[in-house]
Amino acid sequence: xxxxxxxxxxxxxxxxxxxxxxxxxxxxxxxxxxxxxxxxxxxxxxxxxxxxxxxxxxxxxxxxxxxxxxxxxxxxxxxxxxxxxxxxxxxxxxxxxxxxxxxxxxxxxxxxxxxxxxxxxxxxxxxxxxxxxxxxxxxxxxxxxxxxxxxxxxxxxxxxxxxxxx
Numbered sequence: 001x002x003x004x005x006x007x008x009x010x011x012x013x014x015x016x017x018x019x020x021x022x023x024x025x026x027x028x029x030x031x032x033x034x035x036x037x038x039x040x041x042x043x044x045x046x047x048x049x050x051x052x053x054x055x056x057x058x059x060x061x062x063x064x065x066x067x068x069x070x071x072x073x074x075x076x077x078x079x080x081x082x083x084x085x086x087x088x089x090x091x092x093x094x095x096x097x098x099x100x101x102x103x104x105x106x107x108x109x110x111x112x113x114x115x116x117x118x119x120x121x122x123x124x125x126x127x128x129x130x131x132x133x134x135x136x137x138x139x140x141x142x143x144x145x146x147x148x149x150x151x152x153x154x155x156x157x158x159x160x161x162x163x164x165x166x
Contacts (some may be wrong), residue, residue, distance in 0.1 A: 006072060008037050014068060015046075021060045022145045023163075025103040030063055033093025035082055043070055043076030049087045051147050089165050100163055101129045106151065108165040126162045128153035140164075 014117045015037075016029045028034055031051065038045040050058045069077050089108035090149055097107035106129045126136050132157040143150040143161040152159045 006039070008039065011037050011039075011044075011072075015065070018061065018068060019059050021057045022147075023100070023103070023105065025099045026096050028065075029100065030093050030096030030099060032093065032096075033061070033087060034061040043075065043078070044074045044079040044097045045080060047080045047082055049082050049085075051087050053083055055084075055147075089163065104160060105148065106160055108163050124162075124165070126151050128156060128158065129160055131156040132159045 012034070014031060014041070015034055016027045018028045020026045020028060020031055021037075033048050033051065035049055035054040037048040038047070038076065044067070048061070048065075049057075057120075058081065065079055066077055095162070100107040106126050109126065111123055124138075125134050127134055128136050128139075131153060133153055135154040136151045136156065138149055139152050139159065140150040147164060147166075149164050150159060151162050
């Protein structure tokens with residue numbers, strides 16, 4: 001029986017190659033969904049948290065993690081999804097947020113701006129990723145995926161997705 005010798009830092013770097021199938025510019029490390037890696041001899045457990053419970057991308061992400069681990073020589077694999085604590089956009093890397101903006105998706109605001117019950121349905125001030133204007137408005141609570149809302153810029157007139165803060 002061969003024991004795989006690879007450290008966690010190298011594994012995290014390898015997992016950086018696995019992209020989110022819904023936002024392919026982001027890795028699962030950029031998203032912050034990899035919670036931990038546990039290595040035990042020739043076995044490994046990768047603990048992940050979905051951005052939303054029931055996120056359809058998690059099956060593809062899990063499969064891609066398994067493929068990667070197999071190519072690294074791990075025969076015993078366990079991928080564990082943990083729902084608590086719930087994933088938050090605070091776990092996204094700053095590099096990932098920059099990648100989102102360059103890709104044309106407004107990254108989540110650092111602090112949710114609407115906190116009052118009276119303002120529950122109010123729009124956040126979201127910066128347009130094309131022209132950087134804050135003259136934007138929400139068109140739909142849901143964009144191309146459940147984790148994004150659809151906005152439109154009143155200055156450049158371009159529609160764009162906003163990766164919702166949560």
